[in-house]
Amino acid sequence: MPQLNPSPWFLILSFAWLTFLLLAPSKILTHAYPFQPVLKNMKKFNVAPWNWLWQ
Numbered sequence: 001m002p003q004l005n006p007s008p009w010f011l012i013l014s015f016a017w018l019t020f021l022l023l024a025p026s027k028i029l030t031h032a033y034p035f036q037p038v039l040k041n042m043k044k045f046n047v048a049p050w051n052w053l054w055q
Helices: 007-029
Strands: none
Touching: none
16 A cells, blocks of 8 residues: 555655744744733732631
């Protein structure tokens, strides 16, 4: 059965993945974002500790 013979397609598959893994991160990381996202209505909540009755 020719589909079980890994010699014709395994080398192509491994080179394709190697190319993808080497080139894709460098192209993705070169994108610069113009601003950092900031929430407009950022409120600090006063968080009081709980007073448990059994302590």
